[in-house]
Amino acid sequence: MEFPQIDYVAILPEIIICGLALLIMLFAAFLPRDRRWITGHIAWFGIIVASFAVWMNWGTDTRTFAGMYSIDLFSSVLKLIFLLGSLLVVFMSENYIRLHKLEAGEYYALIIFSLFGMMMMASAADLVVFFVGLEIMSVALYVLAGFRRSDPKSNESSLKYFLLGAFATGFIVLGIAFVFGAVGTTSIAQMFDPQQYTLANSFFYLMVGGGLLLIGLAFKLASFPFHMWVPDVYEGAPTAVTAFMSSGPKAAAIAVLARVFVVAFGQHITQLSPMFWSLSVLTMFTGNLIAISQTNIKRMLAYSSIAHAGYMLIAFATGTAEAVNSVVFYLLTYTVMNLGAFMVLLVVEGKEDGDNEITSFTGLGRRHPFLGAAMTLFLISLAGIPPTAGFAGKFFLFKAAVAKGQIPLVVIAVINSLISVYYYLRVVVVMFMIDTQTEFRPVSYPAFLYVALVVAVLGTIVLGVFPTSFFPFDIPLLASGR
Amino acid sequence: MEMFIFILAAIASVACCLMVITQKNPVRAVLFLIMAFVAQAILFVQLSAVFVAALQIIVYAGAIMVLFLFIIMLLNLRKDEFGGDRHPFQKFAAVALAALLAFELVIVALRDGSRSPSVSLPENFGSVESIGEILFTKYLLPFEATSILLMAAILGAVVLAKKRLDD
Numbered sequence: 017m018e019f020p021q022i023d024y025v026a027i028l029p030e031i032i033i034c035g036l037a038l039l040i041m042l043f044a045a046f047l048p049r050d051r052r053w054i055t056g057h058i059a060w061f062g063i064i065v066a067s068f069a070v071w072m073n074w075g076t077d078t079r080t081f082a083g084m085y086s087i088d089l090f091s092s093v094l095k096l097i098f099l100l101g102s103l104l105v106v107f108m109s110e111n112y113i114r115l116h117k118l119e120a121g122e123y124y125a126l127i128i129f130s131l132f133g134m135m136m137m138a139s140a141a142d143l144v145v146f147f148v149g150l151e152i153m154s155v156a157l158y159v160l161a162g163f164r165r166s167d168p169k170s171n172e173s174s175l176k177y178f179l180l181g182a183f184a185t186g187f188i189v190l191g192i193a194f195v196f197g198a199v200g201t202t203s204i205a206q207m208f209d210p211q212q213y214t215l216a217n218s219f220f221y222l223m224v225g226g227g228l229l230l231i232g233l234a235f236k237l238a239s240f241p242f243h244m245w246v247p248d249v250y251e252g253a254p255t256a257v258t259a260f261m262s263s264g265p266k267a268a269a270i271a272v273l274a275r276v277f278v279v280a281f282g283q284h285i286t287q288l289s290p291m292f293w294s295l296s297v298l299t300m301f302t303g304n305l306i307a308i309s310q311t312n313i314k315r316m317l318a319y320s321s322i323a324h325a326g327y328m329l330i331a332f333a334t335g336t337a338e339a340v341n342s343v344v345f346y347l348l349t350y351t352v353m354n355l356g357a358f359m360v361l362l363v364v365e366g367k368e369d370g371d372n373e374i375t376s377f378t379g380l381g382r383r384h385p386f387l388g389a390a391m392t393l394f395l396i397s398l399a400g401i402p403p404t405a406g407f408a409g410k411f412f413l414f415k416a417a418v419a420k421g422q423i424p425l426v427v428i429a430v431i432n433s434l435i436s437v438y439y440y441l442r443v444v445v446v447m448f449m450i451d452t453q454t455e456f457r458p459v460s461y462p463a464f465l466y467v468a469l470v471v472a473v474l475g476t477i478v479l480g481v482f483p484t485s486f487f488p489f490d491i492p493l494l495a496s497g498r
Numbered sequence: 499m500e501m502f503i504f505i506l507a508a509i510a511s512v513a514c515c516l517m518v519i520t521q522k523n524p525v526r527a528v529l530f531l532i533m534a535f536v537a538q539a540i541l542f543v544q545l546s547a548v549f550v551a552a553l554q555i556i557v558y559a560g561a562i563m564v565l566f567l568f569i570i571m572l573l574n575l576r577k578d579e580f581g582g583d584r585h586p587f588q589k590f591a592a593v594a595l596a597a598l599l600a601f602e603l604v605i606v607a608l609r610d611g612s613r614s615p616s617v618s619l620p621e622n623f624g625s626v627e628s629i630g631e632i633l634f635t636k637y638l639l640p641f642e643a644t645s646i647l648l649m650a651a652i653l654g655a656v657v658l659a660k661k662r663l664d665d
Contacts, residue, residue: 020638034646041653081639122657129650136643148643152650159654174658220606 020082027080027087029069029095030135036062037128044121052120053110059124060106063131067099077492079141083203086141089491093344094138094271101263101351102131104468108359109256111462115366116254118163127260130156134268143192143202146272150188150236153268154181157261161253173252180235180245188232194225207280219284226281226288233276236269239329240299243322250318251372255365258314259358262321263351270328270347274340277332279493285335292333293425299326300432307439313361314372316439317354320398323436324350327429330413334420337493342412345487349405349479353397356472359465360391366460374443381448388447390473395440397476400433405479412483504544511537524570528563535559547624 024031039062040055047054070092079086105127113120129152136149158181162174196202198221235242250258277288303323310316331343364377364387381388397404410433414426479486514534521527535558542551622628633641 018635020635022638037646038649082636084637084639119657122653125653126650126657129646129653132646133650142640144637144640145643148640148647152643152647155647155654156650159657162658165658220609224603224606 021080023078023080023087026073026076026078027085028073029066029099030132030139032062032066032069033128033132033135036066037125037132040121040125040128044119044125047121053114055121055124056106056110056113059128060103062128063099063103063106067096067103070095070099079205081145083205084142084145085139086205087139089488090274090344090493091135091139091271093488093491094267094347095135097267097344097348097351098131098134098138098264100348101260101267101355102127104351104355104359104472105256105260107464107468107471108259108355108362110464111460112254112256112362116164118254123160123163126156126160130160130260130264134264137268138271140272140275141204143195143204143276146275147188147192150268150272151185153265154185154236157181157257157265160257160260161249163257164254167252169252170254171252173249176245177249177253184232184235184242187228187235191225191228191230191232194221194228196225198222198225204275204280222281223284223287226277226284227291229276230273230291233269233273234295236265237273237325237328238266238322239295239325240302240322243299243302243325246322247315247318250321251312251314255314255358255362255372258317259355259362262317262358263354266321266325266328267347267351270331270343273332274343274493278335278337278340289333289335292329292335293422296326296329296333296425297428299323299329300429301326304432304435304439307436310439311374312372313374313377313443316374316443317357317361320436320440321354323432324354324398326432327410327413330417330422330425330429333425334417334422336416336420337491338419338489339413339416340493341489341491342409342416344491345483345489346409346413348487349397349409349476352472352475352479353394353404353406356394356469356476357391357398359469359472360387360394363387363460363465363469374446377443377447378450379447381444390469391447392444393473393476395443397480399437399440401437403477403480405476405483408480408483412489500544503540507537507540507544510534511541525567528566528570531566532559532563535563545624546619549624549626549629 036059040058043055043058044052073087074089074092076092077088106124109123109127112118113123133149133151133153133156136152137146140146140149158174158178161177162170164170192202195207198219199207201207231242235245238246250262253261277292278285281288300323303319303321303326307316307319307323310319328343328346331339331346361372364380365372377391380391393404397406400406400410402408410429414429417426417429511534514530514537517530518527518534521530535554539551539554539559542548542554620628
């Protein structure tokens with residue numbers, strides 16, 4: 017019996033994050049009730065330390081744990097995106113938890129557990145590891161969605177997410193079983209290797225397995241036709257959790273889609289392309305067209321997140337390494353601008369429960385110019401207007417797709433971006449063009465939320481103006497291994 | 499003989515699962531689920547996975563299902579609390595789509611099934627020893643990460659179930 021070699025330095029970020037979650041649980045258990053807010057500070061500090069650990073491992077290109085865990089540039093970049101997203105969410109949550117009297121320790125511990133699951137998904141070089149990571153991420157999110165236990169909407173959100181998520185998990189397990197049956201391995205690297213591949217060359221089983229995996233992942237990504245849960249879950253979940261849900265799990269699902277469909281099934285990507293093509297088109301249209309008729313801003317952002325999932329799927333219809341690189345950049349920009357929009361929403365929402373109508377933004381731009389300007393920036397970035405991050409993200413993605421000849425798809429995506437301008441700018445119109453006769457509801461200025469807001473504003477501008485100087489666009493998709 | 503047992507267990511498994519989702523009475527549904535687990539345990543035995551079959555019986559049919567029954571009885575649901583079908587169309591669509599998926603799987607099985615390779619199994623396949631060995635060597639990472647999963651799940655269950663202390 018031989019134990020696998022474990023590269024402890026390479027998995028240091030995961031060790032830190034995992035230890036952080038346990039540490040927060042310990043603090044939550046032993047601190048007196050009125051001092052549990054300290055756990056929030058432990059959380060953001062730990063995330064920054066873990067980010068340094070990722071940075072330390074930047075050039076590493078290795079597989080550890082008997083080849084199951086791949087630490088490479090691709091996973092490191094994704095981990096930094098997850099860490100950044102979680103850091104902003106922790107900053108956003110500090111005030112929210114105080115206002116709504118939530119259990120701080122458990123809240124942060126679950127956020128960190130979820131983050132750990134995403135990091136595992138980003139590094140998974142084996143379908144079993146990916147599955148365990150997915151479950152860690154999802155279980156924590158199911159609970160977070162229902163964190164406001166006295167609010168029936170939050171309960172509904174949690175239950176819906178849990179039941180449908182468990183159903184999607186069933187598809188993923190069945191898919192992994194079929195893939196294993198077809199190629200005799202669950203290792204992504206071995207599936208990629210043509211020698212291993214001919215072991216039991218059963219193409220149809222492989223495609224059935226891939227299809228079932230795609231169903232499960234499309235659910236997490238909130239892609240058509242598995243998007244039905246999104247508006248209800250996003251609306252009912254606590255706003256800070258909605259922000260987390262709309263960025264992290266999407267990015268993790270994209271990471272796994274890239275590893276499975278572009279790396280492992282790389283030989284068949286031309287056969288798979290039409291499937292992704294139609295998924296992408298349908299998702300874009302569903303998200304954008306339904307978003308137009310929404311009056312609740314959380315539901316509008318939910319449909320907008322569906323539309324963005326559609327843009328992201330363009331990368332898989334294209335199926336080149338360049339497209340996957342640009343979708344990772346897209347994830348970074350989406351994380352920053354989307355979380356930014358949710359931050360403004362959190363400030364405006366204040367202590368009011370459930371009032372997230374677009375009309376509650378009336379006059380915001382005149383009364384609170386900074387908030388109004390920030391929200392405008394995030395919205396035009398989400399719509400993809402230059403010189404913001406959202407434009408840069410779409411630009412590189414569309415460029416990669418055109419390079420592979422996916423011109424009709426790009427045309428459809430551009431038309432969709434134009435549709436989306438309508439509902440994003442409607443909020444801007446409400447904020448600036450309509451003035452309220454009554455005084456705007458007083459807005460509190462929680463320090464941490466504002467730090468996060470400034471980071472998001474700067475990120476949206478800097479990523480839009482100097483995209484190439486902050487992002488490596490030549491990431492290999494899997495560690496070559498030793 | 500082997501084929502006969504397989505067909506019997508497979509039919510029993512599918513039939514019991516169908517009963518689980520069609521029964522109105524939750525206690526009956528759980529009892530059918532236990533039968534389905536037993537049928538699947540027989541399938542595992544036929545695949546030489548004796549230890550997994552034993553786990554299936556002890557953990558699923560035994561421990562977890564007892565918990566299910568306890569909870570259903572504690573909740574003491576009345577018949578009218580299940581609610582009617584609010585979307586009658588949904589049921590037909592669900593059945594149709596499920597039938598389509600099953601049809602696809604059968605087509606693939608008929609088309610490719612005969613080509614599945616027969617691999618000769620190692621000496622002690624399916625024994626406690628070999629499963630333990632593979633868990634602590636090749637599958638060390640998923641095995642350890644599962645403990646994190648359980649920790650997150652326990653924490654979540656406690657958060658959702660404990661009584662509210664403020665307001």
